[in-house]
Amino acid sequence: MSDRRTAILEAAATVIARRGVRGLRVEELAAEAGVSKALIYYHFEDRTDLLRRTLAFVNNRAERYTAEQAAAGQPATGAPAGPLRRLEQALLLELQDLPHVRENSTAWGELRASAVFDPELRGELALASVIWVREVADQLGEVRPTAPESALTASAERLTALLEGLSARWLSGILTLADARTRMREAIGVEVAHLDRLD
Amino acid sequence: MSDRRTAILEAAATVIARRGVRGLRVEELAAEAGVSKALIYYHFEDRTDLLRRTLAFVNNRAERYTAEQAAAGQPATGAPAGPLRRLEQALLLELQDLPHVRENSTAWGELRASAVFDPELRGELALASVIWVREVADQLGEVRPTAPESALTASAERLTALLEGLSARWLSGILTLADARTRMREAIGVEVAHLDRLD
DNA sequence: GTCTATAAAGCGATAGAC
């Protein structure tokens, strides 16, 4: 993929995080990317095509930094560490007020919201969701290795849906970031305890 | 409030459910309501004012049918009944494929998503959210009367955020309605068990 | 591949009659 194309996609994620999908103007995107409007139409079919590819791009980027995060084993500072801590970090990763994270969360939320009215976006969305649930279920499995697979998947679906709900509430100003993080942490505890009861 | 005004608000909810806030065109709204565009600007300041009032309208309508639902004590068919059943019904009310409910859920999701970029919508949103959390916390309190208030509120916040996440996933085609309902029911069980452990 | 210039359409909002 050409550098220009990637630069445009990066800029698109930035503009969507700033204005929303509905507020994305090709002109503003062009300015953000430092190119002309026409070049955007050279690289992408139309506005919808651009949105679809931006969604894919955002997903890949999120997977990438989740993987990096997972790879960076925490060198331990006496903390409980281990799989539970890794799970917590993975889920709390999306609840941080860093430009990069906020951008990804906002763009994801916007594109998901758009998919309600634009079925063209759904394929990409479903794919990303499956990967994310799988990832969380695997990490839960490391926390409670004896729990049945179906219970792990159900827990993972609840936790990821909750994460999305909390993220939406944070970004729309209903909840503070601190509250959202607290609710997420509690939920992990509650779900792990639930898996214990199944054994 | 005039009939016309109400008719326009009802039509706005319908159009938002069909096209999203992003897709709402004043012209389409006028057609849906069976009035002229100009009349809409007579009754509402501008597009944003219309959206804000539609959000309030949708919230009131949701409260109304939640209350009706609660009032309709279930005459008992030998089922467990009682407060737990009432809580389940209240939370599952938003996860139903009825035109009316789908319209409300979609409109709520859209308006929340819009609030990320339009702070003018946030007041109405926060208010509705507080009422809803309070309602769920109260019902949880009837299920587990000895649980501390703070735990009830935290559980209620997790359940309502989860409901929103599940609803968003259903409407955007990530989850089937049946799966969303199952996850919601499980979560209620998990949260109630959690409250038990606190005692 | 990339730009400038412009066509073409969309859409919010208002004027003015009734």
Added chain:
DNA sequence: GTCTATCGCTTTATAGAC
């Protein structure tokens, strides 16, 4: 209160030069 007509800006998308 309600309508018809229209303004005028915004925005997507394309033509054509380099």
